[in-house]
Amino acid sequence: MDNDKSIEIHVRNLVKKFGSFVANNNLSFDVYQGEIFGFLGANGAGKTTAMRILCGLSHPTSGEITVAGFDVYKQKELIKKNIGYMSQKFSLYDDLTIAENMELYGGIYGLSRKQIKVRIGELLEKLQLTDRQSTLIADLPLGWKQKLAFSVAMIHKPRIVFLDEPTGGVDPITRRQFWDLIYEAANQGITLFVTTHYMDEAEYCDRVSIMVDGRIDALDTPGNLKNKYQVQNMNDVFIKVARPDFFSQQYTVSSSHLNNQIN
Amino acid sequence: MKRFLSFVKKEFLHIFRDVRTLIIIFGIPVAEILIFGFAINTDLKDARIAILDLSKDATTQRLTNKLLSSGYFILEKELQSDNELESVFKEGKVRMVLVYENNFGQKLQKEGKASIQLLLDASEPNTANMLHGYTTGIINDFMMKAYPLNQQNIRIIPSVRMAYNSELKSVFMFVPGIMAIILILVSALMTSVTITREKELGTMEVLLGSPLKPIQIILGKVTPYLLLSLVNVASILGLAYFVFGLPIAGSLVLLIAECTLFIFLSLSLGILISTVSKTMQQAMLISMVGLMMPSILLSGFIFPVENMPDILYYLSFIMPPRWFIEILKSVMIKGVGFSYIWKETLILSLMTLVFIFISIKKFKIRLE
Ligand SMILES: Nc1ncnc2c1ncn2[C@@H]1O[C@H](COP(=O)(O)OP(=O)(O)OP(=O)(O)O)[C@@H](O)[C@H]1O
Numbered sequence A: 001m002d003n004d005k006s007i008e009i010h011v012r013n014l015v016k017k018f019g020s021f022v023a024n025n026n027l028s029f030d031v032y033q034g035e036i037f038g039f040l041g042a043n044g045a046g047k048t049t050a051m052r053i054l055c056g057l058s059h060p061t062s063g064e065i066t067v068a069g070f071d072v073y074k075q076k077e078l079i080k081k082n083i084g085y086m087s088q089k090f091s092l093y094d095d096l097t098i099a100e101n102m103e104l105y106g107g108i109y110g111l112s113r114k115q116i117k118v119r120i121g122e123l124l125e126k127l128q129l130t131d132r133q134s135t136l137i138a139d140l141p142l143g144w145k146q147k148l149a150f151s152v153a154m155i156h157k158p159r160i161v162f163l164d165e166p167t168g169g170v171d172p173i174t175r176r177q178f179w180d181l182i183y184e185a186a187n188q189g190i191t192l193f194v195t196t197h198y199m200d201e202a203e204y205c206d207r208v209s210i211m212v213d214g215r216i217d218a219l220d221t222p223g224n225l226k227n228k229y230q231v232q233n234m235n236d237v238f239i240k241v242a243r244p245d246f247f248s249q250q251y252t253v254s255s256s257h258l259n260n261q262i263n
Numbered sequence B: 001m002k003r004f005l006s007f008v009k010k011e012f013l014h015i016f017r018d019v020r021t022l023i024i025i026f027g028i029p030v031a032e033i034l035i036f037g038f039a040i041n042t043d044l045k046d047a048r049i050a051i052l053d054l055s056k057d058a059t060t061q062r063l064t065n066k067l068l069s070s071g072y073f074i075l076e077k078e079l080q081s082d083n084e085l086e087s088v089f090k091e092g093k094v095r096m097v098l099v100y101e102n103n104f105g106q107k108l109q110k111e112g113k114a115s116i117q118l119l120l121d122a123s124e125p126n127t128a129n130m131l132h133g134y135t136t137g138i139i140n141d142f143m144m145k146a147y148p149l150n151q152q153n154i155r156i157i158p159s160v161r162m163a164y165n166s167e168l169k170s171v172f173m174f175v176p177g178i179m180a181i182i183l184i185l186v187s188a189l190m191t192s193v194t195i196t197r198e199k200e201l202g203t204m205e206v207l208l209g210s211p212l213k214p215i216q217i218i219l220g221k222v223t224p225y226l227l228l229s230l231v232n233v234a235s236i237l238g239l240a241y242f243v244f245g246l247p248i249a250g251s252l253v254l255l256i257a258e259c260t261l262f263i264f265l266s267l268s269l270g271i272l273i274s275t276v277s278k279t280m281q282q283a284m285l286i287s288m289v290g291l292m293m294p295s296i297l298l299s300g301f302i303f304p305v306e307n308m309p310d311i312l313y314y315l316s317f318i319m320p321p322r323w324f325i326e327i328l329k330s331v332m333i334k335g336v337g338f339s340y341i342w343k344e345t346l347i348l349s350l351m352t353l354v355f356i357f358i359s360i361k362k363f364k365i366r367l368e
């Protein structure tokens, strides 16, 4: 990564325990300004847990963590003002219109009436939804809702945006459009911290980390990771990191298959 | 503050956009008062009465004629002495007995006042109340016409005694009871559901991730319900007063202050329920089964607490509505001041503090 970029998220030895269960086991990484950082891992690997800590939603058990230059133990309020967060669950209100949702979050983040108006204009124009601002969220297709949720998370122009599986359940074309929005934000210097289950999306990230059972087992650019594991795509990287036994299993299955055919 | 207000505005939008919520908040209170009120209310016609005229002069004769010609009363019996009073009631033939004192007309002329005693069978409290109202109305009318000029100086003093049910229980019981139930419904049930809804939808997560403080989120959620509950208090009291003639004997300010205290208590209960439930269904179930039902059954709203088996009687001590209904009855019907209800008020205040304390604890744990 370029050295002239400043560090936006700094994590050293992050540990999070729920009782005796270790959800985040000694995580260490840095995320740079303007970077798209992919945070991968199987279900239950501990992605959401780590992201909630970075967003000031939960206390770490131990570790040294700063986000946007602020300490997660003591400066949660400052962190919250400087980040946007799109949670794993859908975060807009179905019974409010597009504009009302935007006004709400604009208001919560302390924008003035005028600023909110301007931002709504800008964001809707970008999404080509200007004439739909009085539509209820409930009446929109899922893909649009997700794109809107992302825009709303950026209404206060945060320095960092956290996206927890932002494209879950969305069709490939809409996912592509969603990533265009992510690129655009990164080009404006916003840092993006994204979790996803789609490995094609991992290819779009500047760097990715792969979590397994609460640990980070790999962290590099997609290109370097593919080289290191000698595979063609991120999907195979993921399988090699997360399920090292998977390939050998596959071979056993196919050979026993063969045997059956011979018999 | 501005952040907070935009949040409150959103909460009002939720409420006014959901027909079911609107019905619960505005429809049910009005409907309940009307149903209870009219179910008990029956038109007064041909009520049987007895008269004990100890004076038997021209004035009493004229007044009796006026009463009987009103169409509301039928004279069942003319009594001759005090001794008959009890038996005539026991036989159940009459609803009211009118007693003119000795030398009624003369006293009225000379001393400027005379008294009539109204004895009412209050086992049907609403009828008794209406009889009382109609009779005094007719007497006043009579006085106006007979002595148009010096009304101030000449008075008939009706003294009223309700037999069997000196406090006129059920008539006035239903208003405090409904007040308590409605406030629990709107303040506790609705808030617990709306807070849990944010949790279930996942929007709570985003709100917590915003610069809003948790306390602002909670206050923002409950503020609209506090305001709407106050509207409900006003509409229930208004209906009771204007439609059913429930007198408000005590201080209105005190009454509203006590209602506000109970609203705070219900809101804190609602918050508490929302901290322990994961889904809206769960919140609804806890509110209904854990709160509403015991409130209705054990508060004295339907079954008088004095007649309960010991265990239920002591259980009723921990039901907030029991104390609230006690307060309402005292202020509305007996017209007492704060010095008579400070104990109940203290109990409600302590309960509120306890609920808020537990809620804060639970909420903190959840954030860990
Ligand atoms: N509050 C909690 N108490 C106890 N265990 C928890 C809590 N939150 C999460 N966990 C556990 O921590 C582990 C990691 O959960 P987490 O939600 O971070 O996974 P994830 O990587 O986001 O998975 P997914 O892809 O399904 O979203 C899971 O086993 C989960 O059960």
Ligand SMILES: [Mg+2]
Pocket: A047, A048, A049, A088, A164
């Ligand atoms: Mg997750």
